[in-house]
Amino acid sequence: MTKWRVRDFHSTDLDGILHLWETVKANNVEPVYSLSEVLASCEKDHAVVAVQNDQVIGAAVGRAAHDQGWIVFLAILPEYRSRGIGTALLAAVESRMAPHGLTKLSALMPEAETRVGAFISRGFAMKQNLRYFERIIPVQRQELEPLSSLGGRVLARGLWENVSGMHREKELLERRLVLPLAKADLADEFGVVPPRAVVLFGPPGTGKTTFAKAISSRLEWPFVEVFPSRLAADPQGLAGALRETFLQIAELEHAVVFIDEVEEIASHRSGEPPSPLQGVTNELLKIIPAFREQPGRLLICATNFIRTLDSAFLRHGRFDYVIPIGLPDHQAREAMWQRFIPASVVNDVDVDLLVRRTDGFTPADIEYAARSASQRALEKAVYGNGSGPGEREPGKGPSTQDYLDAIDDTRTTVSEQVHEQFLEDIGALGRV
Incomplete structure (x- = not known):
């Protein structure tokens, strides 16, 4: 019988990788990495295959980032196990990643996976009491x-x-x-x-x-x-x-x-x-x-x-x-004021009064009034009324009156006529 050998992955081996993947799934083992990730790493990262008579009977796929390496995929056809193929595949893919100067090589295995001998023989240590977390990032490279x-x-x-x-x-x-x-x-x-x-x-x-x-x-x-x-x-x-x-x-x-x-x-x-x-x-x-x-x-x-x-x-x-x-309605305006008023003074400000006084304001109007009040309070704290330093305590923020003054000076974006037209448009054109 022709002996198996390990070589670098070729693009013509994709069908063999797919067959290995399907074999793993058929044994009720859910791989940690998706098929698309494995195939992408085959093409762009590091992959080796074990072949016999030009048939792919095993594969190991690795990915290196900085000084950390990961085994993305390791699989061998069932009839070829217990022949040292897994150990040889791991050794080969590790040698391909060695130029990256790895200080650690890790692997995540499904809980149902029992073929851990290849990892143990290559010096991998099994870590206990670890939990695996993942989050899918929607934007691909x-x-x-x-x-x-x-x-x-x-x-x-x-x-x-x-x-x-x-x-x-x-x-x-x-x-x-x-x-x-x-x-x-x-x-x-x-x-x-x-x-x-x-x-x-x-x-x-x-x-x-x-x-x-x-x-x-x-x-x-x-x-x-x-x-x-x-x-x-x-x-x-x-x-x-x-x-x-x-x-x-x-x-x-x-x-x-x-x-x-x-x-x-x-x-x-x-x-x-x-x-x-x-x-x-x-x-x-x-x-x-x-x-x-x-x-x-x-x-x-x-x-x-x-x-x-x-x-x-x-x-x-x-x-x-x-x-x-x-x-914004009453509840929305209250949330906006709570957001814009500094936490150090929010309990001293009559927020409910500000909410009532800004009926008809847009979110942009409320933000402008809040920023304007803060700026005015800062200027009064530093310059007073223009004749010398302010009388406020250092670090004291704007007061209710500062906000009311800013509200009075804010020109609202939406007139009553525009708002009435908007209400008409909801009935005539809205579709929710």
Whole structure:
């Protein structure tokens, strides 16, 4: 019988690796690393195979990072075990990783795995009382370059929790958007088709951009903001640049795509001859159906003037939901003030009075008033009334009166007329 031998992995060995993987699974052993990870390491990291008569009968795959090495995969066909093949494979893959200057080589094995002899014979020590934790990172390495070229980024975790108040809007977005996208398999069981495109509308400064970023953070999907004003400078024109941008987005596994002030490129089409922007609107109307066919993506368009959008743009089949984002209610305003007032003085400030006095304020208005009050208090503490040092105790923050003065001097973003129109738009155009 021809003796087995160990050699470097070749790309033609992929079928053999796949067969080994299926053999491991058939024995009710769940590998720690996924098949895609093992195959990727075969191609990019370190892998050796044991062959006999050109048949792959075993394989060891390793990955090195700095001075730490990991055994990603070790498998031998059942009929070839107890022949020292596992020990030889481990020795070979370790020698391939040696130039990295490893100080530690580790392996994670499924609890059901009983073939530990190869590791023991190679000097591995079995560690007791250890727990294995893992978290899947949605953005893969190969996506980083196209994501960067699009100006996209992975937002920090926790933005969703940082949205102060707005509980009604958050609950609606959580149920309609996040739930079916984050739990796509469960949604499929219930016959729910995950949303692909939504419109957020409301007065300026109500937090539409903040919500779009928070949704991206909540899903842990890359955030790509499309700026029509920047695309307009492209040599191929705005419509062509828009088409090319969405072709690049199609290369990403997941993405939240955000277009703010979408009315700039999707307003009512009218006039003879057609305006140049009508071609852009037509292009966008063609892009959206193609975008909807790709899973793992969500298009969020935001507008302050939903009445100006082309009727075809909001049609069923293009956007799943048209969601209003309005002025913060009492509870939301209270949460915002609690967030902006320094912790050292919050118990001394009449927060409830500030909440009542800022009815009709947007989140941006409240933030401006809070920042203005803090700045004024700082200046008074340092300079007093302009004639000398202030009379406040060092380190003392703004008072209730500082906040009330700032509120009185804040010009609100949303007029009563605009708010009334927004309420009308909810009934006429909202779709939740």
